[in-house]
Amino acid sequence: MAHRLEMRNMTKRYGEFTANDNICISLDQGEVLAIVGENGAGKTTLMRMLYGLEQPSSGEIILNGKKVSFSGPQEAISRGIGMVHQHFMLFYDFTVAENIVIGHEPKKYGFFRRKAADEAVQKLAEQFKIGVNTAKKAGDCSIGEQQRIEILKVLYQGADIIILDEPTAVLTPFEVDGLLKTIRFLADQGKSIILITHKLREVMKVADRVTVLRNGKVTGSVHTSETNADKLAQLMVGRQLQKLNERDSISGDILLEAKGITIGQKGEKPELDRVSLTVRHGEILGVAGVSGNGQSQLIQAITGLRAVQEGSVRLKGQDLTEENVLARRKAGISHIPEDRYLWGAAKDATVEETALMGSQRNPKYSEKSFIRKASFRTRVKDWISRFEIKTSSLQEKAGNLSGGNLQKLIVARELDFHAPLLIAAEPTRGVDIGAMEYIHEALLEKRNSGDGILLISSELSEILALSDKIAVMYEGRIAGILDRSEATEETLSVLMAGGKQHDATAKTS
Amino acid sequence: MELFDYSLFVSAIRMVSPILLAALGGALCARVGIFNVGLEGLILAGAFSAIVGNHFTENIFLALLTAVAVSVLVSLLFGYATIHLKSNPIVAGIAINFLMLGLTTFALRAIFDVKGAYYNKDMSGLPKVDIPFVEDIPVVGQLISGHSPLVYTAFLAAILLYVFFYRTVTGFRVLAVGKNEAAARSLGLKVTTIQYGAIIMSGVLCGLAGAQLSLGQVTMFTEGMTAGRGFIALVAMMLGQSHPIGIAGSSLLFGLMDALSIRLQGFSMPTQFTAMLPYVITIIAMFFLKDRGSDSLAGQHTSR
Numbered sequence: 001m002a003h004r005l006e007m008r009n010m011t012k013r014y015g016e017f018t019a020n021d022n023i024c025i026s027l028d029q030g031e032v033l034a035i036v037g038e039n040g041a042g043k044t045t046l047m048r049m050l051y052g053l054e055q056p057s058s059g060e061i062i063l064n065g066k067k068v069s070f071s072g073p074q075e076a077i078s079r080g081i082g083m084v085h086q087h088f089m090l091f092y093d094f095t096v097a098e099n100i101v102i103g104h105e106p107k108k109y110g111f112f113r114r115k116a117a118d119e120a121v122q123k124l125a126e127q128f129k130i131g132v133n134t135a136k137k138a139g140d141c142s143i144g145e146q147q148r149i150e151i152l153k154v155l156y157q158g159a160d161i162i163i164l165d166e167p168t169a170v171l172t173p174f175e176v177d178g179l180l181k182t183i184r185f186l187a188d189q190g191k192s193i194i195l196i197t198h199k200l201r202e203v204m205k206v207a208d209r210v211t212v213l214r215n216g217k218v219t220g221s222v223h224t225s226e227t228n229a230d231k232l233a234q235l236m237v238g239r240q241l242q243k244l245n246e247r248d249s250i251s252g253d254i255l256l257e258a259k260g261i262t263i264g265q266k267g268e269k270p271e272l273d274r275v276s277l278t279v280r281h282g283e284i285l286g287v288a289g290v291s292g293n294g295q296s297q298l299i300q301a302i303t304g305l306r307a308v309q310e311g312s313v314r315l316k317g318q319d320l321t322e323e324n325v326l327a328r329r330k331a332g333i334s335h336i337p338e339d340r341y342l343w344g345a346a347k348d349a350t351v352e353e354t355a356l357m358g359s360q361r362n363p364k365y366s367e368k369s370f371i372r373k374a375s376f377r378t379r380v381k382d383w384i385s386r387f388e389i390k391t392s393s394l395q396e397k398a399g400n401l402s403g404g405n406l407q408k409l410i411v412a413r414e415l416d417f418h419a420p421l422l423i424a425a426e427p428t429r430g431v432d433i434g435a436m437e438y439i440h441e442a443l444l445e446k447r448n449s450g451d452g453i454l455l456i457s458s459e460l461s462e463i464l465a466l467s468d469k470i471a472v473m474y475e476g477r478i479a480g481i482l483d484r485s486e487a488t489e490e491t492l493s494v495l496m497a498g499g500k501q502h503d504a505t506a507k508t509s
Numbered sequence: 510m511e512l513f514d515y516s517l518f519v520s521a522i523r524m525v526s527p528i529l530l531a532a533l534g535g536a537l538c539a540r541v542g543i544f545n546v547g548l549e550g551l552i553l554a555g556a557f558s559a560i561v562g563n564h565f566t567e568n569i570f571l572a573l574l575t576a577v578a579v580s581v582l583v584s585l586l587f588g589y590a591t592i593h594l595k596s597n598p599i600v601a602g603i604a605i606n607f608l609m610l611g612l613t614t615f616a617l618r619a620i621f622d623v624k625g626a627y628y629n630k631d632m633s634g635l636p637k638v639d640i641p642f643v644e645d646i647p648v649v650g651q652l653i654s655g656h657s658p659l660v661y662t663a664f665l666a667a668i669l670l671y672v673f674f675y676r677t678v679t680g681f682r683v684l685a686v687g688k689n690e691a692a693a694r695s696l697g698l699k700v701t702t703i704q705y706g707a708i709i710m711s712g713v714l715c716g717l718a719g720a721q722l723s724l725g726q727v728t729m730f731t732e733g734m735t736a737g738r739g740f741i742a743l744v745a746m747m748l749g750q751s752h753p754i755g756i757a758g759s760s761l762l763f764g765l766m767d768a769l770s771i772r773l774q775g776f777s778m779p780t781q782f783t784a785m786l787p788y789v790i791t792i793i794a795m796f797f798l799k800d801r802g803s804d805s806l807a808g809q810h811t812s813r
Contacts, residue, residue: 074697089692091685102685103696105678112678 002065004029004192005050005161010059012045019045021216023059027161032183032193034203034224037213038236038432039404040390043196046213047163050194051083052076082159084150086166092139097121099138100153124156129185143291144175151182155191162186163194168202169430172290173460173493180206198236198432200229212236237434249468252281254317255452256421261301261311264476272297273476274311279421279452284443286467287456288492294476295456296338299425302454303335304328305343315421329358334417336410338425338456340403344410347399351391354398354406355380355413383412387438403430411439415446422446425456440466460489474498515651517768523656523726525764526663527552530718531742532760533666534711536751540674540687541707546602547587548715549739550609555580555719557613560730561620563632572724577716583609584712585705592704606739614732626731634728635659635721659721664757666714671753683707718742737788744791759794766790 005027012020020042027033037043048054050061052070061068063079070076073083090099097118106116121134130148133141138149147167154162164183168176183193183206195207203210204224212220212235220235256279264270272294279285289295300306302313304325312321320328329335337343345354356376359365365376380394387408391401398406411427424443428436443466447453457463463470470487472479472495479495531548538545555576562575583605590601621627635657644654673680686693686703694700722738723730741763748762749755770783 072697073695077697085695089689089695091688091692093688094685098681102681103698105681107678110677110679112676112681 003027003062004031004064006062007046007050008060008062010046010049010061011057012042012049012054013057019216020049020056023213023216023218025211025218025221027192027194029160029192030187030190031209032187032195032207034195034197034207034210035213036196036198036200036203036210036232036236038198038434039402039430040215040432041213041236042216043213044165045216047083047165047194047196050076051081051163077157077159080158080160081163082154082157082161083163084147084154084165084167086169088146088150090138090146090149092137094138095134096132096136096138096141096145096149097134099149100124100134100156102153104157121152121156124152128152128155128182128189130182142175143170144172144178147171147175147179148182151186155186159191161192161194163196165196166198166430167195168197168199172458172496173489174497176202200232200236203232204229214238233433236432249283250448250450251283251468252450255279255281255283255315256302256454257312257314258298258302259312259314261298261313262309263297263301263306264309269476270309271476272301272308275301275473275476275478276311277471277478277481279454281420281452282447282450283468284447284453284455284466286463286470287454287473288460288463288470288496289458289473289479290496291458293473293496295425295473297476298473299335299338299423299456303333303423329417329419332420333423334414334419334421335423336414336425336427338429340406340410341399345398345406347397349398350395351389351398351401351409352377352380352394354409355383358413358417379416383409383416387412387435404432404435407431408435408439411442415442419451421452421454423454423456426458427455428457428459428462460492463492464489472496515648517772518652518765519655520771521761521765521768522652523660523764524767525760526657526660526725527718527721527738528742528745528763528767529663529667529757529760530659530714530721531739532745532749532756533663533670533753534714534718535743535746536670536749536753536756537683537707537714538711539746539751540683541704542687542690543591543704543708544598544602545587545708545711546599546743547584547605547739548602548711548742549735549737550602550606551580551583551587551712551715552719552722552739552742553606553609553613553733553735554583555716556723556734557616557719557730558716559720559723560627560632560728561616563724563728564621564629567632569633569635569724573717573720576720577713580716580719581709581712584708584715588705588708592701592708610733613730617730617732626729628727628729632728634724634726657721657725659717659725662717663721667753667757674753715739741787741791744794748794762790762794763787 003026007023007025010020010023011018023042023046025033025035035043035046045054049056052072052075068079100121101117106113106120118134125132130152132145132148132152138146141149167179171179180202183195187193197203207224209221209223210227210232211218212232214236259276261272261275262270263272275294275298277285287295287298297306301308304323308321312319314320315331315333318331320331323331341347352373356365356371360371365372377394383389384391389405389408391405401409407430414422427443428439431439443453455463455466464487468484469481470484470492471481472492474496475498479498482491531552535545535548558579559572559576562572563569566572587601587605590596591598617623617627637655638658638661640654644650674684682698683703686698686700690700722734745756745759745763748759766787770786773783774780
């Protein structure tokens with residue numbers, strides 16, 4: 001039987017650079033195909049060609065036995081291909097139903113029949129067992145709900161082939177489970193799913209087949225039943241991954257002491273409610289929690305981006321509560337921000353300028369307020385080779401780097417301040433496995449040298465792998481602080497969902 | 510003479526229409542993500558070409574048509590600059606304003622060979638519409654009957670625009686473009702066409718606004734006769750959050766201030782002082798509604 005979709009010998013060149021080299025994939029009805037690979041392996045390029053956003057340099061797409069070519073997404077959509085983008089394409093002021101029907105609105109004499117739209121969406125949601133509240137505004141929906149809107153939108157447009165681009169990157173563990181179930185259900189209903197990801201655990205859970213890409217080439221195409229996560233990782237990275245080893249506690253004196261930090265508007269529920277925590281020298285304190293439970297505010301309070309109503313921040317005994325960001329950085333805090341575009345880089349600045357941020361007053365790199373680029377460039381070049389940052393030149397705009405590469409640049413920059421305290425917020429979000437390994441090693445090395453790290457991450461595996469102590473945040477409070485030895489994914493999940501520490505430990509003991 | 514009487518409100522309603530028409534045009538642009546600072550220039554172009562049309566055709570309908578056509582042409586220039594050339598709409602809008610100020614003054618000399626103002630008693634202005642029955646009702650009749658057709662058009666346009674935005678599919682898509690252009694494009698909506706459509710419509714509305722200025726009350730054109738009404742319209746649009754009904758409300762407020770400032774001159778207040786009134790109100794209104802104005806360009810703010 002012919003495949004529902006086949007992409008044969010797809011090649012895409014940008015000038016000298018070959019993003020996709022002779023890639024072949026196939027997809028059957030009711031099948032979940034995972035395409036895995038590191039950042040820059042060519043996953044996105046391949047999907048952009050399938051969705052009509054890019055034209056292949058050579059190769060052909062065969063849909064239901066017929067050769068097709070798409071000049072734009074509209075054509076791909078009309079042929080039953082739908083894509084759920086990593087960054088949602090939603091109208092936050094519109095209702096859920098409006099977001100789903102837009103482009104194919106039910107109408108009468110040009111008037112928009114909102115009621116009919118609502119009903120159609122309800123029906124669709126029931127048919128595919130995807131729960132949404134059609135009357136709610138999209139902007140009021142949680143990230144998980146917003147993703148369900150996107151999936152329903154694609155289904156409403158009549159897609160038989162659904163491309164999901166890194167769908168689990170933004171979800172909580174609970175939401176991930178829901179999504180995987182939905183994916184499976186859609187496949188059982190006869191839809192074909194292409195899942196782009198680099199999270200191998202999810203791949204093993206939900207996919208029927210996996211195609212692994214590395215540097216624009218297929219390095220393996222296997223059934224999930226015949227492989228395991230380790231083998232896939234090897235195919236992806238091209239070498240054996242090292243396991244993080246157990247280590248001895250080396251924690252020393254108190255480095256950071258935050259006491260009773262409270263942030264919030266008067267008369268409203270505080271965003272941060274009397275949060276206290278300490279980070280010692282040679283210690284990584286992990287802060288776990290579903291995003292939006294006060295982690296961002298905590299980071300902002302400690303780095304000085306936001307004033308606190310109550311409480312104090314001390315570093316090595318020095319009171320920093322009233323100090324500004326610069327003074328705190330000087331006192332010894334460096335910061336890998338959670339939103340790399342908002343806080344970590346200026347999109348329109350060059351790679352070099354982004355790297356220089358924060359060091360512009362360093363006498364090594366500036367003289368009489370003129371920046372000495374030459375001395376600085378060797379530094380940046382060193383980072384680029386060490387972290388394998390892919391950039392065309394130092395003059396490339398930071399916004400043109402892929403998310404993972406920009407993150408590596410920011411990590412390199414912040415590590416190079418050699419500050420005693422590093423606040424690492426989502427340090428590996430959107431970063432590929434190879435780079436993740438490197439960043440994790442760098443963080444551990446920093447810890448082992450006696451510095452303290454406050455690690456904020458929504459990835460439990462990351463928290464568990466790195467932290468000496470783990471604090472869980474829930475609704476602006478610390479729900480519990482666990483030792484490395486007593487923390488498991490279950491205990492943390494209970495705390496993250498608002499359970500008591502007692503419940504958490506009782507359940508697992 | 511009293512400060513407040515019927516005739517004050519009658520003149521307020523008359524003063525409203527150019528502001529309201531232009532503000533609705535501005536709202537259309539804002540709703541597709543383009544901040545049209547060029548309203549002032551578009552109105553001026555309309556006002557002048559209405560007189561030109563009137564002078565040469567001696568037909569009031571053709572005069573209106575000329576006003577609309579010229580304003581649309583100018584708005585297309587603005588649209589080409591902002592959509593095709595992707596220039597900053599603020600810069601392009603200001604350029605349009607100064608271009609039109611200069612061009613109308615120049616054309617005034619070239620065509621009519623006069624400086625400052627052109628007036629011809631043989632030209633007929635817009636007719637007054639007496640609404641049957643309504644005109645006989647005391648107070649109400651005085652207020653709402655006997656205005657130029659453009660006054661009614663303005664209020665009708667507000668209602669129609671409301672229906673368009675919130676009831677029709679095309680209106681829904683127009684809103685979508687302004688809320689999140691990238692998302693609209695990804696859905697295959699014809700973003701560029703929609704944006705041009707909105708800009709052309711704003712040209713039509715500003716043309717009518719200009720015609721009301723030059724043909725509505727006195728039939729004449731003076732250099733720079735818009736006197737900042739385009740900017741007042743922008744403020745009205747922002748205060749009304751680009752919502753047609755909200756704009757009707759805020760335009761009424763500014764119309765009233767306009768009328769009041771003229772009335773106050775009768776109380777031997779210096780013109781320079783009374784002419785400040787609408788702007789003082791603008792500043793005060795901005796102060797009270799400081800969080801709201803930005804919503805008219807909501808797309809850029811709420812989309813992440």
